[in-house]
Amino acid sequence: MFWRLFLKLAQNISVLVTISYLLSKTRIFKKAMRLKNSWAEKLLLVAVFSAIGIMGTYTGVSIKGALANSRVVGVVVGALLGGPFVGIGAGIIAGLHRYLIGGFTAFSCALATVAEAAAAAWFSRKESPKRLSWKFGLAIGVGTETLQMLIILAIARPFAAAWDLVQTIGLPMIVMNSIGIAIFLVIARTSLEEEERAGAVQAQKALEIANITLPILRQGLNEKTAQEVAQIIFERAEVEAVALTNREIILAHVGSGCSHHLAGAPIMTQATRMAMEAGEMQLAEDKGQIGCRNKDCTLRSAVVVPLFSRGEVSGTLKLYQDRDHGIGSVEIQLAQGLAGLFSTQLELAALEEQAKLVTKAELKALQAQINPHFLFNALNTIVSLVRTDGEKARNLLIQLGEFFRKNIQRGDKFVTLREELEHIRAYLSIEQARFGDSLKVVEQVQPEAEDWLLPALTLQPLVENAIKHGIYPKIEGGTVEIRCWIEGSTLRVMIGDDGVGIRGEKLEEVYLKKNDSAQGAGVGLSNVNDRLKYLYGTGLTIDSEPGHGTRVLICIPG
16 A cells, blocks of 8 residues: 555645646746746636645545645645745635545644745745745645644544544645645756756847847948848848838838838737837737738748937837747847847947937037137128117127127027027028018017027028028018917927928928028028937927918927
């Protein structure tokens, strides 16, 4: 009987070991090894380990009105890997199940099951699951099973029957169940080490790709740089396709599907839109979840990771496979690692670009301080007024001095709307003296908006552009309109004119950073656009129709 009991318990342990191996391949088990489970996942773990405990009860051997079983393996391992909540929860369920089976040891065994789980959780409270060795598991098994035998002796009656039972089942259960717990921990640690090795390989691959691509991304993310980066990733990662997007269009797509996932085309997949809206990784496990509208697309699964710049989603990185459920932890870790590195580099590139813009703005402002054309025209206007209207000439000299004084003091990064408008008025007074009645100005400013902060040298370039390129070429002259109001939590400023308007190709130059023709105090429409995009994420909104004028809208959040 003694050796037959050993053999039967060994068979039970082999079944539980097989279950533990299969369980070790699941995502929830690997998360349990890091104690990073949600409450829903903890409840699932309670169900899993209590089921293992109940299975250990059902496969037990009936001896002398009791059961020689392996119930302890499930609840103790649950406590070691899932923590006190999982272990004690599994112990209560498995213990209650044992109590309902009956027998003279029903209550003592049920109580012992909960006590063993609590003891295992207490002894392992300072150890991470991934640091638990087989020796520790063996010791915990011996200790908890010894505790069970003591509880049976203390509670089960008659005592003589309890003593006889413990003499029969004690050693086989202590030895075999302790070995089962130890093997369970070995499998768990092996699974975790395999995952960590795979993670290390992916980290090394990500760093290799990063070392090659980061110098490219220093130029920012556009179709040219995105194509180079996607090609590098495709050549080194075992994926079917690689894509990069901004918030609106596909910047590059390399690999399968490139015949219809074209660079410059609008974003085609629903998974990409969801990743940008949620700001979180999206895993598409079949073609339907990818959401590509092309019915012949061979891409069947994907991981889409958002790229961030200044805390906002600026685009996505996508890795594809050509089979359902083809994206595993390897691809996910690689995509997340690369996205993090790329986001950091894009942030640095944006900072470098902003530094260049600030330097450029300062140079333009310095040019305005001594611009010979503007100064020559202003002085000529004043000289012509000296003989006819001395008081007006005097006022213009004051305005000219005020204009240059404020230009010299424009080092502040932010100024109030009131200060910016005063600067504009000084500029306009000089220009109106030059152009006379052919230049009219309409100003509507909500009083509450005057204390709103905005970047210095933001509005004056727009007014200058309206006069020089909108009103001045128009023979009969025209009107510049300045409107400032608060809408919700945003300051809105509209600078408009009824001049000649901007042709389509010129308007495109503003957005493509090609327009650097602004003279005088202005830093150029394109520079203002870039500065606003950097600071707030959105630039100028320009509405222009040749022959009818231009409207430029700025939105400054509070």
